[in-house]
Amino acid sequence: MKGITQRQQDVLSYIGEYVEEKGFPPAVRDIAKRFNLASAAGVHKHIKALVRKGYLAKEKYISRSLRVIRPNIPARNTREMQFAELPLAGYVAAGQPIEAVEQGGEYVTVPADLLSRPTGNYVLKVRGDSMIEECIADGDYVIMEPRESAENGEMVVALINGQEATLKRIYREAGRVRLQPSNAAMDPIFISDQDVRVQGIVVGIWRRY
Amino acid sequence: MKGITQRQQDVLSYIGEYVEEKGFPPAVRDIAKRFNLASAAGVHKHIKALVRKGYLAKEKYISRSLRVIRPNIPARNTREMQFAELPLAGYVAAGQPIEAVEQGGEYVTVPADLLSRPTGNYVLKVRGDSMIEECIADGDYVIMEPRESAENGEMVVALINGQEATLKRIYREAGRVRLQPSNAAMDPIFISDQDVRVQGIVVGIWRRY
DNA sequence: CGAAGTAGTGAACATACGTTCGGATGTTTT
DNA sequence: AAAACATCCGAACGTATGTTCACTACTTCG
Secondary structure (H helix, E strand, O other), rough: OOOOHHHHHHHHHHHHHHHHHHHHOOOOHHHHHOOOOOOOHHHHHHHHHHHHHEEEEEOOOOOOOOOOOOOOOOOOOOOOEEEEEEEEEEEEEOOHHHHOOOOOOOEEEEEEHHHHOOOOEEEEEEOOOOOHHHHHOOOOOEEEEOOOOOOOOOOEEEEEEOOOOEEEEEEOOOEEEEOOOOOOOOOOEEHHHHHEEEEEEEEEEEOOO | OOOOHHHHHHHHHHHHHHHHOOOOOOOOOHHHHHHHHOOOHHHHHHHHHHHOOOOOOOOOOOOOOEEEEOOOOOOOOOOOOOOEEEEEEEEEEOOOOOOOOOOOOOOOEEHHHHHHOOOOEEEEEEOOOOOHHHHHOOOOOEEEEOOOOOOOOOOOEEEEEEOOOEEEEEEEEEOOEEEEEOOOOOEEEEEEEHEEEEEEEEEEEEEEO
């Protein structure tokens, strides 16, 4: 392989970044603009050089047909989706702890703006009425963000004694943890620190009538 | 609403295949050629429809800027139409009537299984706490089905005196209508039949944390 | 030194390409 | 039945875009 100039390297990288970010290749003048060049002709030369040297491919006379063949620099991982397929992990008890998160092959699709982050979110279906005063009712779906720990007062799904999943607000107190339902008819659960494991926090809900 | 037409599905698939094979998106006329269409205008309409329905993204006036957002592959156990773009019609008071439904070019995307029917559903953002006992809180979004009338006890958005929209359960009583909040601290509204107009009923809600 | 390669400007050209308009013909929804 | 939509045509407009040309100014290298 022939050598590659610093300038050509920069151009090549930019093309890669552009594709990564925008989803389609840049026009010659887009590249010129990026490097504060007044003329597209110069960029065109760089492109021809890169093609000749085997780093780029393009179709003649076709706009935005650049393809990076041999990137010298690994591209970044910045994709954004507008929709997400989240795994429906199972049921979680809002009343008494009922059953742990289980393994199903089921997926639900949600708008990406309900997510808290690009990956890792999942969905649980709520059983019981313990969070009724916070408007989370039996049958609702909650979107979870996986977490090992939670801030005081956050709404979490916690695994009790390693087997029962429950939806509560969490409060750390002296030597113990309080799992607080939002239902005047229910009592909080007090449990020692090592018997509870936070699985995640609630970042969204939806309901079907 | 938005299911996707067979033709639109074909176009969408082809765009995906084209990108896969060539490494950059097709031009409108490339697509036209593939489907033996004599005019680019038809394809352009399909593209606009796909963008409107949230399957495609593109930059205005920029050639080959198509990006497939949701491939809509009839995969394993996924349903045909999973998403809908609903117009965000405005705010509706859950407490005291605040402001009527109005304009706005805004759209929100919701899972299609929250809809009650293929077309016509729209979205309102809730203000106030009058339905708090039914787990509909300030800031929640409700999905509406347009209706001129409602069954006894249904949750409706009603227009009072032709100008104020409010979210309540509706009950027909002798010679009048009772609009019942779900909040012990609030009183029902009694109003004569001809001063209230049902705009629609609630078919779903969601909330973002 | 002169030849060759890199880097860039500015103008100009031809066409690729997105977009719009008016009209036509169906199908689907209300 | 009317209204709304989906599908397509053909023409036309204007800009986006690739490409070439002529010219300047380095740097590198045999």
